[in-house]
Each structure stands twice: as structure tokens, then as C-alpha cells.
């Protein structure tokens with residue numbers, strides 16, 4: 274996909290670009306097995322933004338790092354993640370490196386740590402472009418300036434020659450996005466990419482991501498603990514708990530017709546002031562389960578007000594209503610939702 278095609282009207286396609294099914298990630302850690310991702314399944318169509326939300330430790334990051342081959346050697350990944358039909362799980366390192374950056378790119382939370390402090394930002398973008406595309410240095414540099422313009426960095430020709438410390442946090446994150454776009458990926462993963470930014474800059478970066486997603490018909494996965502951000506920008510939402518998707522639907526459907534008690538607890542746990550400030554770290558009474566000693570049955574059971582004996586058996590993630598999946602024996606009734 275090229276920038277030249279950027280003005281193309283996005284096509285709403287239903288064939289998934291990414292199909293994750295029964296993804297599992299275990300870590301060997303101090304003689305124990307940490308079950309970080311436990312049968313995660315979801316789909317993402319091209320040109321859509323999917324938010325993956327959940328409390329800290331629910332497996333959001335590990336679940337996407339597994340797609341990128343960015344897990345340490347202590348991790349074992351099983352299940353399936355197909356990107357445009359290509360199976361990513363078990364892909365040899367060399368092939369994974371080819372896909373990473375080229376087909377899937379990622380922007381992390383901390384641009385200061387992701388950028389090389391000793392290199393001019395323009396050179397870093399140029400390098401990223403040349404790693405994936407057969408362009409000579411001059412053409413790649415021209416393209417780098419074009420990308421800086423695309424991510425709406427003011428005075429891109431001048432910024433090209435600057436070092437990361439000369440830029441603000443928001444500008445650095447724009448540079449990271451430019452680097453991620455260098456190879457024209459089909460899928461961009463933003464892993465808490467705006468969390469360290471102030472509210473105004475956060476909104477600007479999110480507007481930029483949304484605009485790029487639409488103009489380039491790119492799929493975006495937004496990993497966030499901020500439900501307000503997910504509700505404002507994403508078209509689809511996956512709610513994760515203890516390494517599983519527990520509810521999945523289009524955003525409006527999910528927030529208007531919450532069915533999973535965990536999602537409702539997440540929503541209910543957001544204090545109003547924080548909701549307005551978009552600084553959302555929901556607090557639900559009780560603790561998430563120990564991932565090295567997961568309980569039998571529904572993992573939310575010990576914290577769930579609706580739990581019964583039936584919950585000792587794990588509920589499957591089923592499509593109970595068209596486009597709305599949940600994993601619960603006792604879904605929230607419409608009236609009380």
C-alpha cells in the first residue's frame with residue numbers, strides 16, 4: 274500500500290486480515306509455569322481499529338508480542354494467529370523478522386526508549402524504510418520526509434535533522450509512528466502508545482492514528498487499559514481477563530449492551546473524574562488470579578457477583594448474538610446493564 278493510495282476510500286471488508294484462535298502463551302518463571310495467554314481468539318478486518326482492554330496483567334501485551342515474535346525464549350506459544358492466511362505461530366525467526374515491520378508494525382508506550390538517542394530521527398526513519406523496501410538512500414530520505422509530513426510533524430525537513438532529545442514526547446511518538454509506517458504495514462499495533470502523553474497530545478496522536486487507519490485502510494490494534502479511549506476511537510473491542518477474550522463486539526454494541534459481568538465491573542469501577550481525564554485505571558474489588566495457579570472454571574468467578582456452581586465449568590466464548598461474543602453462564606440482563 275502506498276501513500277499515493279492514501280486518499281482511497283476505505284473498503285469495509287469482512288474477510289479477516291488477522292485471525293487469532295486459541296492462542297496460548299506460557300512462561301517458565303522461577304520453576305513455575307505462568308499461563309499468560311489462555312486460549313485467546315479474535316478476528317480483525319482490514320481498515321478497522323480493534324481495542325484490546327483489560328486490567329493490568331490480563332495478557333494484552335503478551336498476546337500481541339506473540340504475533341510479533343517478540344517474546345523471550347522462556348515463552349512457549351501455541352494455537353494459531355493467521356495474518357492474511359500466513360500462520361505466524363511457529364514461524365522461524367528469519368521469516369518472522371521479515372513480516373515484522375513489513376506487514377505488522379508496532380508502536381510502544383515509551384518513544385524515548387524506542388528511539389536511538391545518538392541518531393538523527395530522519396536517519397532512523399530512512400533506515401527503517403530501507404530495511405523493508407528496495408529504495409536507494411536519496412529516495413528513502415525523500416520518503417522519510419513524506420512520512421514525517423503524513424504524521425503531521427511541523428517543519429518536517431528541519432525535524433529530519435534533529436535528535437530525539439530535541440523533540441517533545443508527542444513529536445517523538447509521531448516519529449515512532451512514521452518509522453512504523455515506513456514499510457506500509459497492513460496491521461499497526463499501538464501498545465499503550467499514548468499512555469505516557471498528556472491528555473491533549475494523547476487526543477492528537479489518537480486522531481492521527483484514526484486518520485491513518487482510514488486513509489491507508491490499515492488495521493490497527495489499540496492496546497489500552499483506558500476504556501474511554503477504546504470507546505472513543507476503536508470500532509471493535511475485545512475485553513481480556515486472565516489471558517482470555519471474555520467479551521468481543523463492535524464498540525457501540527459492547528458498551529450499550531454489556532453482557533459480561535467483568536466488563537460491567539470494569540466500566541463501573543471507573544471514577545467519573547478519571548473518566549473525564551481519560552486517566553483510566555479501573556479498580557475492581559479482589560485480585561486477578563495467579564496465572565501460575567489458575568482456578569478451575571471461569572477465572573472471574575472469585576470476584577463475580579453473579580457466580581454460581583455452574584461457573585466451576587469454564588464458559589466458552591460464543592457468539593450469543595450476531596457480532597457479540599461473550600464467555601459467561603450468567604450474562605448481565607439488559608435491564609440491569
Ligand SMILES: Nc1ncnc2c1ncn2[C@@H]1O[C@H](COP(=O)(O)OP(=O)(O)OP(=O)(O)O)[C@@H](O)[C@H]1O
Nearest residue numbers: 300302307309328329330331332333334335336564
Ligand atoms: N517474561 C515473562 N516471564 C514471566 N511472566 C511474564 C513475562 N512477561 C509477562 N509475564 C506475565 O504475563 C502476564 C500478562 O502480562 P501482559 O504484559 O501481557 O499484561 P498486560 O495486560 O499487557 O498488562 P499491563 O497493562 O500492565 O501491561 C503478567 O502476569 C506478567 O507478569
